[in-house]
Amino acid sequence: MAKLQGLDRGLRALEIISLSAEGLTLAELASRLEIDRAIAYRIVETLEDHALVTRGPHKRVRLGAGAVALAGRFHPQLVQAAEPVLRELADAVGAAAFLTVAHGDKECVPVLGAEPTRHQGPVRVGYRIGMSHPLAKGANGIAILALGAPDPDDSEEVVRAREAGYSITSGQLQHGATGIASGFEAPGLLGASVGVVAMGPLEKEDIAGQVREAAAKLAALSTA
Structure with a gap:
C-alpha cells in the first residue's frame, strides 16, 4: 500500500519526540528519522503550526499543547x-x-x-x-x-x-x-x-x- 511520505515522516517524528522526556534537537531528530536536517526543520515547523510540538530552551523539540488536547479526546x-x-x-x-x-x-x-x-x-x-x-x-x-x-x-x-x-x-x-x-x-x-x-x-x-x-x-x- 502506497504511503504519503510527508505524513508518514510527520507521524514518525511525533512518535520519536514523544519518547524523549528531554526533547530533541533538529539534528537528533533528523538522525533518528534518517533524513536531511532541512527536511526535519520543515516537519517541525509544520507540527509547530498545529501546536503538536514546541521548541523550548536550547531549541529542543518537545510535544506541544495540541498533542495533549488530542490525547485528551481519546x-x-x-x-x-x-x-x-x-x-x-x-x-x-x-x-x-x-x-x-x-x-x-x-x-x-x-x-x-x-x-x-x-x-x-x-x-x-x-x-x-x-x-x-x-x-x-x-x-x-x-x-x-x-x-x-x-x-x-x-x-x-x-x-x-x-x-x-x-x-x-x-x-x-x-x-x-x-x-x-x-x-x-x-x-x-x-x-x-x-x-x-x-x-x-x-x-x-x-x-x-x-x-x-x-x-x-x-x-x-x-x-x-
Whole structure:
C-alpha cells in the first residue's frame, strides 16, 4: 500500500519526540528519522503550526499543547475511570498496571499505566505507553483476543484465556517479565484489557482475581 511520505515522516517524528522526556534537537531528530536536517526543520515547523510540538530552551523539540488536547479526546471517560482503578491494582499487586486497547485486528497499544507507590526494587518493566505490539504476543493482547468468538485458528493461549477469564504470559514482550491480563468490552473500541506486568513470577491465582475484578470495574464504568 502506497504511503504519503510527508505524513508518514510527520507521524514518525511525533512518535520519536514523544519518547524523549528531554526533547530533541533538529539534528537528533533528523538522525533518528534518517533524513536531511532541512527536511526535519520543515516537519517541525509544520507540527509547530498545529501546536503538536514546541521548541523550548536550547531549541529542543518537545510535544506541544495540541498533542495533549488530542490525547485528551481519546475515550476520556474510560481513561479517567481507569486511572484510580490502575493505581489501586498496582498497589494491591505490587506491580505495574496497564490499560491496553486493540489497534486494528493485529495490534494493541497500552494507553495508560500506573506504578505501585511502594518501592519494588531496582528493576522495572520497560513497557512504553503508546508503543504498539502484536495482539498475539503478551498477556494484554491475548486477553483482548479471548473476547472474540471461538475460532478454529485460535492459539492455545487464547483458548486458555477465554476459559479462565484471564491470560498469563512470561518473557514474550520483555525477557524475564510476567504479565497477567483480563479483557473487557468498551463502547467504541475493538477490545480492551487491564493487566499487571512484573519482572519475575507472579502469584497467579490471587493476582488473576484482582485483575479480573479491575476489568469488571472498567467494563461497568465505561458503559455508565
